Amino acid sequence: MKILTSAQIRSLDQFTIQNEPISSLDLMERASNAFVGWFCNQFVNTRPVCVFCGKGNNGGDGLAIARLLSQLSYDVQVVVADYTPNASDDFTQNLDRLKTHLNLAFISSADQFPTLSSQVVCIDTLLGSGLSRPAEGLLAGIIHKINALPNKVVSVDIASGLYMDKANGENDPIIEPDHTVTFQLPKLAFLLPQNVRFTGEWHVVDIGLSGKYIQELPTPYWFTDKKAAEKLIQPRGKFSHKGTFGHALLLAGSFGKMGAAVLSGRACLRSGVGLLTMHAPVCGYDIIQISSPEAMVSIDKNDRHISQFPDLEPYSAVGIGPGVGQEPVTIALLEELLDQVKVPLIIDADALNILSSNRSLLDKLPPNTILTPHPKEFQRLAGESGDEYERLELARDFAGKYQVIICLKGANTAVILPNGEVHFNSTGNPGMATGGTGDVLTGIITSLLAQKYKPAEAAILGVYQHGLAGDRAAEQKGQIALIASDVVENLGW
Numbered sequence: 168m169k170i171l172t173s174a175q176i177r178s179l180d181q182f183t184i185q186n187e188p189i190s191s192l193d194l195m196e197r198a199s200n201a202f203v204g205w206f207c208n209q210f211v212n213t214r215p216v217c218v219f220c221g222k223g224n225n226g227g228d229g230l231a232i233a234r235l236l237s238q239l240s241y242d243v244q245v246v247v248a249d250y251t252p253n254a255s256d257d258f259t260q261n262l263d264r265l266k267t268h269l270n271l272a273f274i275s276s277a278d279q280f281p282t283l284s285s286q287v288v289c290i291d292t293l294l295g296s297g298l299s300r301p302a303e304g305l306l307a308g309i310i311h312k313i314n315a316l317p318n319k320v321v322s323v324d325i326a327s328g329l330y331m332d333k334a335n336g337e338n339d340p341i342i343e344p345d346h347t348v349t350f351q352l353p354k355l356a357f358l359l360p361q362n363v364r365f366t367g368e369w370h371v372v373d374i375g376l377s378g379k380y381i382q383e384l385p386t387p388y389w390f391t392d393k394k395a396a397e398k399l400i401q402p403r404g405k406f407s408h409k410g411t412f413g414h415a416l417l418l419a420g421s422f423g424k425m426g427a428a429v430l431s432g433r434a435c436l437r438s439g440v441g442l443l444t445m446h447a448p449v450c451g452y453d454i455i456q457i458s459s460p461e462a463m464v465s466i467d468k469n470d471r472h473i474s475q476f477p478d479l480e481p482y483s484a485v486g487i488g489p490g491v492g493q494e495p496v497t498i499a500l501l502e503e504l505l506d507q508v509k510v511p512l513i514i515d516a517d518a519l520n521i522l523s524s525n526r527s528l529l530d531k532l533p534p535n536t537i538l539t540p541h542p543k544e545f546q547r548l549a550g551e552s553g554d555e556y557e558r559l560e561l562a563r564d565f566a567g568k569y570q571v572i573i574c575l576k577g578a579n580t581a582v583i584l585p586n587g588e589v590h591f592n593s594t595g596n597p598g599m600a601t602g603g604t605g606d607v608l609t610g611i612i613t614s615l616l617a618q619k620y621k622p623a624e625a626a627i628l629g630v631y632q633h634g635l636a637g638d639r640a641a642e643q644k645g646q647i648a649l650i651a652s653d654v655v656e657n658l659g660w
């Protein structure tokens with residue numbers, strides 16, 4: 168799915184209105200109906216509702232939603248923030264449609280904020296995609312009062328006060344909803360962890376905006392949903408054999424960190440590779456042979472750290488990093504590997520830290536090498552950034568400069584391609600923030616690279632399947648009990 172800017176969404180709105188054609192009032196009705204469809208599944212009509220409206224089209228949605236919910240026998244109260252004499256046309260028309268049969272109040276001071284029982288569900292339609300500056304005065308007062316309530320809050324389209332595609336100021340008044348129900352497409356703001364308080368759980372509802380026009384609009388930002396991910400999976404032919412699916416080489420582990428090697432090896436095996444060879448220090452030999460009988464082992468001359476790699480000729484992809492440490496012998500190995508490797512490469516964990524502290528190696532990265540840093544590793548690699556929007560730009564610059572693919576790990580892991588495209592992942596959960604899950608991801612992507620998936624596709628699909636396995640594991644064990652081995656065991660293709 169594409170992620171568009173607020174300006175693009177405005178033009179998409181206009182295109183749909185002119186070309187479907189549909190009046191803007193009817194489009195508002197369609198959007199409001201889509202919201203109500205979601206709402207009725209979530210809250211039964213014995214829950215009273217209070218809709219907080221601004222005077223733009225987001226507020227117009229609120230008035231239409233109030234009317235539709237009251238027709239469905241919800242007990243609905245409407246509070247309009249009378250912060251300006253200028254209301255949008257569609258707001259005014261919906262006000263006319265509503266007036267006769269509802270409990271409606273215009274308030275001009277936050278002191279007039281109603282007293283609500285904690286059962287009331289608040290619907291936030293103060294400000295939507297038209298936000299052009301931080302909320303202040305009356306709007307800010309109402310936002311603070313809503314945030315202080317214990318009540319459930321649902322924002323329509325986007326939390327009032329939150330920008331769709333740029334950073335807010337630290338003290339901007341913004342609604343903190345339990346849910347955001349957004350129209351047609353996800354918004355960039357929802358995908359950045361810094362906005363989690365202002366997003367809650369978010370849901371997309373279809374309001375029939377022009378699919379043709381969405382296809383035409385250019386954007387660097389994409390959301391990898393189930394449909395997008397499944398399209399990438401290559402079917403297995405009837406006559407395939409283990410040679411068809413490549414031979415992966417994983418360079419991983421050191422004394423005390425052989426678990427990282429085992430986790431990434433097992434994930435590699437569970438992701439469809441034909442053959443796997445794991446190269447490890449002497450201390451890892453028994454560990455790998457016993458834990459991963461399906462893998463072959465190549466043993467280093469060094470007891471505790473890897474210092475060499477086997478002849479690369481048989482391998483169709485190489486992964487390096489999980490648990491390798493940063494000993495001088497391993498630094499020398501990485502340099503040698505970058506000079507020699509001719510097949511797709513993924514670099515993770517300590518090997519990324521080696522790159523950060525030996526920056527001349529960055530210029531040796533082969534094009535389309537995949538790097539999988541978490542935010543701290545990315546900071547060591549590319550430097551500080553003020554907020555997550557800046558970090559995204561920094562990552563796009565870095566990917567472009569070195570022609571590499573970055574999987575910036577976190578909630579909604581972002582896969583950033585050399586051409587500047589950013590693909591946000593839709594799977595995964597906070598239970599996965601535990602040691603070893605990164606090693607699992609490296610194994611999955613190494614496996615896909617060995618099977619000849621294009622590096623960009625291996626990264627996007629690998630990140631998606633990793634999160635999906637984590638979601639399955641969380642269903643079984645709960646997020647708190649989840650460990651990296653559970654992610655491996657729940658890989659399913």
Ligand SMILES: NC(=O)C1=CN([C@@H]2O[C@H](COP(=O)(O)OP(=O)(O)OC[C@H]3O[C@@H](n4cnc5c(N)ncnc54)[C@H](OP(=O)(O)O)[C@@H]3O)[C@@H](O)[C@H]2O)[C@H](O)CC1
Nearest residue numbers: 180195223224225294295296297298299300301302324350
């Ligand atoms: N395609 C869709 O997704 C559809 C969306 N709909 C809904 O429409 C809103 C967007 O409506 P819009 O009227 O453009 O914008 P808002 O309701 O967010 O804003 C109202 C006006 O308020 C002004 N403004 C902006 N920021 C502030 C502020 N901080 N304080 C006070 N006033 C502010 C702004 O005008 P300015 O000229 O002053 O900038 C806005 O015009 C969208 O979110 C959906 O909910 C449609 O229903 C259908 C399809």
Ligand SMILES: [K+]
Nearest residue numbers: 291294325327
């Ligand atoms: K809103």
